[in-house]
Amino acid sequence: MSTDTPFWSAARHADRRPVLMARGRIQAAIRTWLAERDFTEVDPAALQISPGNEAHLHGFATTAIGNDGQPRTMYLHTSPEFAMKKLLAAGEVRIHAFAHVWRNRERGALHSPEFTMLEWYRVGEDYTELMTDCAAFLQLAAKAAGAKEFRFREAVCDPFAEPDRLSVAEAFQRYAGIDLLATLGANGVPDGVKLAAQMQAQGIRHASDDTWSDMLSRILVEKVEPHLGHGRPTVLDRYPVAEAALARPCPDDPRVAERFELYACGVELANGFGELTNPEEQRRRFASEMDEKQRVYGERYPVDEDFLAALAHMPPASGIALGFDRLVMLATGAPRIDDVIWTPVA
Template sequence: VGEAYESLMLDCAAFLALAATRTGATLFSFRGRDCDPFAEPERLTVADAFAHYAGIDLLATVAADGSTDRDALHAALTYAGLRTAPDDSWADLFSRVMVEKIEPLLGQGRATILCEYPVAEAALARPSQRDPRVAERFELYCCGVELANGFGELTDADEQRRRFVIEMDEKQRVYGERYPLDEDFLSALAIMPPASGIALGFDRLAMLATGAQKIEDVIWTPVA
């Protein structure tokens, strides 16, 4: 509570170093990719990642209010030689670039903090004061593996309601159904103090820190 989301990035760097120290690891290695857990993480915006790894101007497809242009992103993927489908939404196209072109290359040599996600991909995160098209959301990567997802919590109940309505409109369009908004959540949000939060995949971190090559080797209980 009361912490800027950038402070979580510092916590992530410290946590990587702590995990490596506790296990005696000097390097994280996974599927031919290496990452130094003691090196200062790279900070890379999503827009810069799209430009560098896929040659796509992502923010050219995002309006000032955070709305997205599906046709513009579809054209950009087609020009870049990426496969698409006629019924792909903007979110589908975004995810395809992330999975095929960007995520496998992150966190090599040192950890990567991928930040400033488009608002459309950060439903519960605060908009950035620097650029309203993006939000205070980041993910942490090592060896091409996503380890954490953090963001500055959106506490503007009116803005959250607007986003929920957009989400339900899309669900109605695609699946022909919609759910009622969570009014209890929105009421609580209106009195919530500024805060930031993060979820970290401890099992994934344990896998990298111990040198395991599959997550089943570090899960404490068998998976059915």
């Protein structure tokens, strides 16, 4: 049936209902798995002082009116991260949430301005534990949906296969012929001139005013991501520290960070971290991200000072966010994210 038909049409709903029921089974299976491992489900508030401080994430702003009648700008969160880390500072050790989140400037087959994020944290556990969790969730989703494989467009992935784990540097060398670590200083500071020279040698286009981050993103999207998660899932690990604003540096190489992303069928599903807990370093990274946002988009978001205060009390932890709707898409073979959302945004 045409996607122009409203979702509330009885005929279209009848077409969509089997996928939506599978969504419920997948969510129930993951909830059960987490509960059996002593995770507490929490319900973080969506209205926040800051929507997040990453340069290329865009929040929805609203106006809160206080009892004194004065207006104050607040935001719908782009992730429940800040609120959940405050709970870790308060003493929680294993928590998860199925949270509605909002991201502006995002709409397409894989993007909705409002979607569901599964986020979970493990206090005192290495971030590699999250990779094991992700593999389990892929299998749970496939079983709950009755699927032997994941599909998106022409791509196929076996959710029961062990994920292929490779570093960002290895992926850039393998798929783009780029020595990424050679473009990073000893402390992780990127060198755009060196990366531009390598791109030119490999025939990869770039603009004269592109930053190192712009160029890295172009290589990742055009040369690397199309190869990830085909046949079996891919864990893309050890991002440059300049691209991991909320992650701690790797102990064996400060140029890269304890950050990974999970891919299946070429689709990014999850973003995990060994969490940064140094408030001074986090403030510096937020400022850098907001400077970049100001440069590119002409705006910046406030810093949640309460979050930075809580960070000083947060224990070492690992945390991850997974796009739940995308997981349902791949498990059911749905072509668009709107097909797996009960009431998609008009």
